[in-house]
Amino acid sequence: MRSVYAVGIGITSFTRLEYPLSEIAAYPAMMALRDCGLSEVDHLYVANMGGGRVNHQTGLASAVVDTLSLTPAGAETIENGPASGASAIKQGFMAIASGMHDLVLVTGAERMREVNNLEATEFVATLTHPLAEYVYGVTLPSLAAMFTRLYMDKYGVTERHLAMVAVKNQNAALKNEFAHLQQPITIEGILDSPEALTNNPYVSEPLRFFDCCPVSDGGACVILASEEVARKLDRPTVRLAGVGQATDTHAVHEREEPTDLLAVRGAAEKAFNMAGLTPDDVDVAELHDAFTILEIAESEEVGFFPRGEGHLALERGETGLGGKLPINVSGGLKGRGHPVGATGVAQAHEIVHQLRGEAGERQVEGARVGLTLNFGGFGNNVVCLIFVREE
């Protein structure tokens, strides 16, 4: 396999965007092309989950390649639920590693605010098992809530731990100008004060409003290149060193140990093996905190902390900026927002930004190895990426 480098990045604000889905995908691509000083690519992968259902637009990649005037380059839309973004990056990786292409543009976009919050949640719920989950009214927040209760019973995680993740990530987003949530929160306000239940009502018990990521519009882009092309560009060299993906049962109730996220564990193991690295080597990570519990559980499953001890590392402040292993310094899905098809690319955008040392106020000092974990379904399709800064 040939080495693959991330040479250009771009992102939109994650918020409510009043322009078409194809432009939400194209705008960060223009920024990424400018970032690396290129005007042509061999191929595009466009990550998107809901274009057909939410925006009445299918064949998105054809619209994006044309709006960017990049025809006749090849272009495909990649749909893999909320892991579409990292899946598209994986496709780009394979295209370059195989020698088929030298330069691939991967852009992810979603425009979910075209419908209201309940309809957006309903659209995402269509990824659950149609006969064994969806029919009952199961949504992603309800699956996360049932998972949270098991985690609480088994490992002693409390609502306070969940609130700590919410506060850490939402307040981290204040240092990210592209993040959706720009409002500071406190444990007092969302958990301890007499108004906490009004400020922070239950969405699906025991998960509350501030335990869930917002519904966002947004796009993000990463341009991947072969070593030969990357060396010619005047940008810091960040290599995509590890790519891993794993799947698990479609219905959550079928998993032998329901608190295990085996696809997270499997994806991370494969990515670390390919990169020849271990969890101890990681300096900064972007985990898929669509719900606060997921940051805790994933931090264990990828191997940063022993099983059942993720919340203890959180208590010790190890996962905040300045801690031993900062997680979601961008704000994560919780603070930056979660335009589903864009999220995996936005995570990679943040890691490349960090490894280049260009992250400003939220820079993790001396970061050399970064990891992203993009969680599709409720853990039934997971992609892990590992990036390494080279000198």
Add this chain to the structure above:
Amino acid sequence: MEVYAYKCRRCGHLHYPYRMVCRNCGENEHNEFDPVPLPKRGKLLTFTVLHSLPPDFEVPTLGLAIVELTNGIRITGQLRIEEPTSGMAVRGEVEVVRTEGYDERLGMIFYEA
């Protein structure tokens, strides 16, 4: 009315929900599974009360649960218990769980045993 699990004719492994290839022995030649009614009794493994409901549901809140049935098979269903606790005994009834226009969908609803 029943909700069915699917038993592999080669190795006897029970699946819920249905899948086309046996998860245990890989049997995939003739789609050979026998439907077996799921037991109606079990214990509550985990549950939630959903306050933010999908558009098809015109109720203020919706109880949802994963139940471990007496034969060890787990099922996701709706829950109608005032104050549920993990591990409590429950019994299921097959009833209408969702109405989409004129289309009534059936599934398992769990009550206190």
